[in-house]
Amino acid sequence: MYEQISHSLLNEILDELKPHIRRRDLRHFYTRLGANFYAIHSLFHLLYGNRDDFKAKMLNLVEVMANQYIQRNDELKQLDVEREKDHNWFLSQKWVGMALYTEGFTGNLVSMKSRLSYLQELGINMVHLMPILDCPQGASDGGYAVSNFRNVDGRVGSMEDLESLGASMRKRDILLALDVVVNHTSNEHEWAQKAQTGDPKYQDYYHVFDNRDIPDMFEETMPEIFPETAPGNFTWDETMEKWVMTVFNHYQWDLDYSNPTVFIEMLDIILFWANKGADIVRLDAVAFLWKKIGTTCQNEREAHLILQLMKDCCQVTAPGVLFIAEAIVAPVEITKYFGEDAVIAKECEIAYNATFMALLWDAVATRNTLLLNRGIKSLPEKLDRATWLNYVRCHDDIGLGFDDRDILLAGYDPQAHRRFLIDYFTGAYVDSIARGFPFGQNKKTGDARISGSLASLVGLEAALAQGDQEAIDRAIKLILLLHSVIFSFGGIPLLHYGDEIGTLNDYSFLQDEHKKDDNRWIHRPKIDWKKAQLRQQHGSIEQRIFDGLKRMIATRKRIPAFADFNNRELLEVTNSHLFVFQRIHPEQPTNSILVVANFDANPQYLDMHDLGGHIRPQYSQVRDLYSGESPAMFKKQLVVPPYRFYWLISQQPEAVV
Numbered sequence: 272m273y274e275q276i277s278h279s280l281l282n283e284i285l286d287e288l289k290p291h292i293r294r295r296d297l298r299h300f301y302t303r304l305g306a307n308f309y310a311i312h313s314l315f316h317l318l319y320g321n322r323d324d325f326k327a328k329m330l331n332l333v334e335v336m337a338n339q340y341i342q343r344n345d346e347l348k349q350l351d352v353e354r355e356k357d358h359n360w361f362l363s364q365k366w367v368g369m370a371l372y373t374e375g376f377t378g379n380l381v382s383m384k385s386r387l388s389y390l391q392e393l394g395i396n397m398v399h400l401m402p403i404l405d406c407p408q409g410a411s412d413g414g415y416a417v418s419n420f421r422n423v424d425g426r427v428g429s430m431e432d433l434e435s436l437g438a439s440m441r442k443r444d445i446l447l448a449l450d451v452v453v454n455h456t457s458n459e460h461e462w463a464q465k466a467q468t469g470d471p472k473y474q475d476y477y478h479v480f481d482n483r484d485i486p487d488m489f490e491e492t493m494p495e496i497f498p499e500t501a502p503g504n505f506t507w508d509e510t511m512e513k514w515v516m517t518v519f520n521h522y523q524w525d526l527d528y529s530n531p532t533v534f535i536e537m538l539d540i541i542l543f544w545a546n547k548g549a550d551i552v553r554l555d556a557v558a559f560l561w562k563k564i565g566t567t568c569q570n571e572r573e574a575h576l577i578l579q580l581m582k583d584c585c586q587v588t589a590p591g592v593l594f595i596a597e598a599i600v601a602p603v604e605i606t607k608y609f610g611e612d613a614v615i616a617k618e619c620e621i622a623y624n625a626t627f628m629a630l631l632w633d634a635v636a637t638r639n640t641l642l643l644n645r646g647i648k649s650l651p652e653k654l655d656r657a658t659w660l661n662y663v664r665c666h667d668d669i670g671l672g673f674d675d676r677d678i679l680l681a682g683y684d685p686q687a688h689r690r691f692l693i694d695y696f697t698g699a700y701v702d703s704i705a706r707g708f709p710f711g712q713n714k715k716t717g718d719a720r721i722s723g724s725l726a727s728l729v730g731l732e733a734a735l736a737q738g739d740q741e742a743i744d745r746a747i748k749l750i751l752l753l754h755s756v757i758f759s760f761g762g763i764p765l766l767h768y769g770d771e772i773g774t775l776n777d778y779s780f781l782q783d784e785h786k787k788d789d790n791r792w793i794h795r796p797k798i799d800w801k802k803a804q805l806r807q808q809h810g811s812i813e814q815r816i817f818d819g820l821k822r823m824i825a826t827r828k829r830i831p832a833f834a835d836f837n838n839r840e841l842l843e844v845t846n847s848h849l850f851v852f853q854r855i856h857p858e859q860p861t862n863s864i865l866v867v868a869n870f871d872a873n874p875q876y877l878d879m880h881d882l883g884g885h886i887r888p889q890y891s892q893v894r895d896l897y898s899g900e901s902p903a904m905f906k907k908q909l910v911v912p913p914y915r916f917y918w919l920i921s922q923q924p925e926a927v928v
């Protein structure tokens with residue numbers, strides 16, 4: 272867009288750029304800067320236009336983008352151009368991700384390299400390495416308290432190790448996703464330490480207060496994130512003799528984005544990692560980026576402006592790099608992190624589908640899909656050119672983040688239903704063999720979330736202890752069922768390491784004084800490679816899960832209707848134990864897929880009349896692409912065995928109405 276004020280400012284800035292920047296061949300950089308400058312200028316002005324140093328900061332911002340562009344190597348620049356051409360590349364069904372802690376998975380970055388073939392065996396081609404940057408030796412919130420954003424933690428390796436791993440991944444066509452913890456730093460970060468010595472420049476990087484006046488005002492409306500271990504949102508700093516805002520743990524200092532220098536520093540860090548070869552940058556805790564008295568300090572409009580600005584700037588320097596929004600917030604808020612418009616107000620291409628994840632767990636506990644269907648229906652439409660990260664569980668706790676109104680519409684009392692779910696997954700409910708633990712219990716609000724490994728939550732741990740073969744089978748089926756929906760729903764499925772071999776709760780964190788108070792560590796295991804080896808032993812639990820997932824992944828990759836072009840239609844059927852949706856092939860409707868998942872422990876029947884104008888399969892005319900079998904039919908009803916799923920295709924196109 273050509274706009275006079277922006278354009279003359281751009282001319283001024285280009286004149287003032289340092290000679291080493293001016294002298295370079297920056298053709299691609301300048302075309303992209305020209306295309307995005309109006310947006311960048313407008314956003315930067317909305318956020319910081321009232322400051323005297325606005326122009327100087329604008330110049331700094333362009334310098335950072337230009338310098339990082341100069342640093343970007345030719346291979347990555349080439350990739351940028353390719354991805355610009357094929358800009359929907361990440362919507363393809365070919366991508367399947369896994370998130371893992373390097374330390375827990377293999378120990379370090381060097382040994383990680385030799386495990387890439389294991390990931391490939393399964394079909395994984397996107398790896399999210401959980402935080403690997405410098406962080407305190409003691410408690411560091413699993414690396415989410417960063418003390419140096421440009422250094423790899425010596426405990427997992429060096430920068431060279433990471434680059435070499437990245438190169439090996441690129442050769443194997445595996446995407447690398449890395450974290451940039453944008454909301455806060457560790458109290459051991461250089462900026463925090465300078466702030467502690469009284470340096471006003473660095474105190475302005477954080478929210479620092481002499482007394483409780485303002486903190487008290489904030490606290491009136493701010494919820495607590497870790498109420499048990501880190502109550503409140505402010506910490507008294509002895510050295511500084513001031514209060515500092517710490518929304519998460521007391522050692523995680525929130526950055527103050529009303530200071531443009533903070534924005535520029537963090538953008539520089541994002542681009543630094545883009546240049547180190549990250550294909551995807553996961554932006555942690557993005558809902559929290561802007562703090563305002565009188566609000567919850569989450570999902571503020573400015574937080575969205577900051578993300579738009581980060582995206583626009585990243586597109587100038589490294590347009591091939593994608594952002595993941597980690598915003599575990601209410602269903603109506605989550606979709607907003609894709610941005611309002613895919614072109615003029617874009618934020619992150621990918622977002623965690625926390626609502627879907629929580630709804631799936633509801634279906635597990637209730638064995639029906641009343642709330643699941645309801646909740647999916649009220650999830651707002653997302654933009655084109657954006658996709659979900661669908662997951663069954665991740666490294667964090669499971670929050671019951673669905674809407675109370677949806678719970679009511681599903682026919683339950685919200686408070687009682689939430690209580691039931693907590694009881695169910697913590698094993699307190701009579702009928703439950705789940706082995707989860709409550710996390711973040713809040714005595715004031717009665718709120719709680721859930722920790723526990725996937726296998727333990729679906730009853731495998733208890734079933735093994737009881738030697739109950741049927742319960743073991745049920746747990747395995749549930750693990751596969753849950754994955755079958757994240758693989759087919761639309762979006763990038765993200766597995767949690769260890770789940771592919773049914774890893775149980777890992778209680779060893781209780782022995783570690785820096786971890787014992789945070790039971791999320793129960794589902795951040797150390798992989799037992801001897802156990803993983805059992806995947807090759809026919810009939811073992813590991814083999815049944817691993818091979819099931821492997822087959823699903825391979826099948827998913829062959830089904831173009833599973834690519835994410837907002838081509839899903841939810842079908843509400845009479846039988847409330849079934850989750851049914853259709854994935855429509857964009858070009859060949861006859862190759863659309865009907866997904867049917869039975870969340871009940873008993874066989875269920877799908878009445879073909881329920882499918883209305885959609886696929887009306889006749890006996891032997893539909894085939895499940897996963898198993899290759901044609902499901903049984905009884906009196907125009909499709910039979911779905913307990914915890915079974917189908918990815919159905921009509922074999923004869925004529926059968927499709």
Ligand code: OTU
Nearest residue numbers: 412415519555556557558597598599667
């Ligand atoms: C994120 O978490 C990380 O995933 C957590 O591992 C970190 O502890 C946290 O940030 C701080 O860095 O910010 O938008 O309920 O879901 O803390 C949501 C706990 C977050 C997490 C929440 C989350």
